[in-house]
Amino acid sequence: IQIPVHIIELMTELSASNKKIKTTGKSVILVTGGTGLVGKAIEDYVNSSPTNPDETWIFLGSKDGDIRRRDDTEALFTKYKPTHVIHLAAKVGGLFANMNQKVEFYRENVLINDNIMECCRIYNVNTLVSFMSTCIFPDKTSYPIDETMLHNGPPHPSNEGYAIAKRLIDTLSRAYAEEYGCNFTSIIPTNIYGPHDNFSIANGHVIPGLIHKCYLAKKNKTPFTVWGSGKPLRQFIYSRDLAELTVWVMRNYKSPDPIILSVGEEDEVSIKDAALSIVKAMKFEGEVIFDTSKADGQFKKTASNSKLRKLLPDYKFTSIDEGIQKSVDWFVENYETLRK
Numbered sequence: 001i002q003i004p005v006h007i008i009e010l011m012t013e014l015s016a017s018n019k020k021i022k023t024t025g026k027s028v029i030l031v032t033g034g035t036g037l038v039g040k041a042i043e044d045y046v047n048s049s050p051t052n053p054d055e056t057w058i059f060l061g062s063k064d065g066d067i068r069r070r071d072d073t074e075a076l077f078t079k080y081k082p083t084h085v086i087h088l089a090a091k092v093g094g095l096f097a098n099m100n101q102k103v104e105f106y107r108e109n110v111l112i113n114d115n116i117m118e119c120c121r122i123y124n125v126n127t128l129v130s131f132m133s134t135c136i137f138p139d140k141t142s143y144p145i146d147e148t149m150l151h152n153g154p155p156h157p158s159n160e161g162y163a164i165a166k167r168l169i170d171t172l173s174r175a176y177a178e179e180y181g182c183n184f185t186s187i188i189p190t191n192i193y194g195p196h197d198n199f200s201i202a203n204g205h206v207i208p209g210l211i212h213k214c215y216l217a218k219k220n221k222t223p224f225t226v227w228g229s230g231k232p233l234r235q236f237i238y239s240r241d242l243a244e245l246t247v248w249v250m251r252n253y254k255s256p257d258p259i260i261l262s263v264g265e266e267d268e269v270s271i272k273d274a275a276l277s278i279v280k281a282m283k284f285e286g287e288v289i290f291d292t293s294k295a296d297g298q299f300k301k302t303a304s305n306s307k308l309r310k311l312l313p314d315y316k317f318t319s320i321d322e323g324i325q326k327s328v329d330w331f332v333e334n335y336e337t338l339r340k
Helices: 037-047 069-078 095-100 102-120 157-180 205-219 237-254 270-282 308-309 319-333
Strands: 012-014 019-021 027-032 053-061 086-087 126-131 183-191 191-193 224-227 236-240 259-261 288-291
Touching: 012 027, 027 037, 027 069, 037 053, 037 191, 037 237, 053 069, 069 102, 069 191, 086 237, 095 157, 095 224, 102 157, 126 237, 126 288, 157 183, 157 259, 157 288, 183 237, 191 205, 191 237, 205 224, 205 270, 224 270, 236 237, 237 259, 259 308, 270 288, 270 319
Parallel strands: 027 053, 027 086, 086 126, 126 183, 183 259, 191 236, 224 288
Antiparallel strands: 012 019
C-alpha cells in the first residue's frame, strides 16, 4: 500500500537561487543538503505527487549559504522562516576519505549540526528531522543492530570522526526535547544509492563509485576492478524509497528516539552481488577483478527495520536490481553533468 500521508508537488521556482519551492501555505519545509542524493529524491517525489496547498518546500544547496557558519545559518532561517526542517547536509564520503580526513569529518559535521539544531530552537521550528547513518553504530556488536544500540560502544576506527559527530544528533535531539520541548528526531538510513549521487571513484560511496568504474571499464575495454574482496554485506536503500519514508517521518513520527529506515535483513547483499548487478545493468562483458590488497572496511552492519515495519507493515521497497538499473540508466544519460 502507499504511505498514508498527504503528498505534494513543487509549483514554482525561486529564481534568485534557481531552487524550486511550493506555493505559499501554512507549513514551510526547509531541506538542507537539498541538491544532494536524498534532497533531489525528495524533490522528485513531491514534484510528482498531488498538490498540498498548505506546504511550501525549499531545497537549499551549498550555494545558498555555508551552514558551517552560524551567521549564514541564521540568515537562512530569518529569510525563509521554516516551520519544519529536514536536515540532510553533511560532510560525507566513502571509506578511504573517512580514513584520511577524520578531523575534518568530525569538526565540519559538529559545526553544521549545532548550527541547524540551535537555529531550529531559536526560530521555533515545529519539527526537525536529521539524518544519521548505520556506519556510526558500535564496531563490535550483535546483529541485527537496532535503534537502542547506537551508543553501546565505539564505532569502527575507519570513520570514527564522522561517527562521533553524527551520534551527537541523537544525544541532542533528546536533550532539546527534555530541556526545551523541541520536536527533534533523527533517521538512520542504511546505504543509500540512486540518481543525483556523487559518482566520484575516489570519494563516493560504494554503488555510485562502482557504477562509474564499470562505465569507464566498458568504455576503455579494460577490466572492472572492485576494491576489496567483495565479501562485506550491506543493506542498500534506493533514494526514492528513502525520500517517501522521510516525508512520512516528518509528518507522522513524533518521538526524539531515532528510527531506522532500511530494507529488511533478508534483503542484505554482498558488495560482490552489488557489483555483479551493476555489471548486468551496464551490459559490461569484460573481466571483473576483486582487488584483495584494498581494505574491506566493516564486514557487516545488519540493521533491523522492525520499528518501521510496525508503523508501515505494507511498504514495498525497490529491489536492488531494479534500483541499480534505474541508477545506471540515469548515470549514463547524465554523465556529462553529474557529480563525479
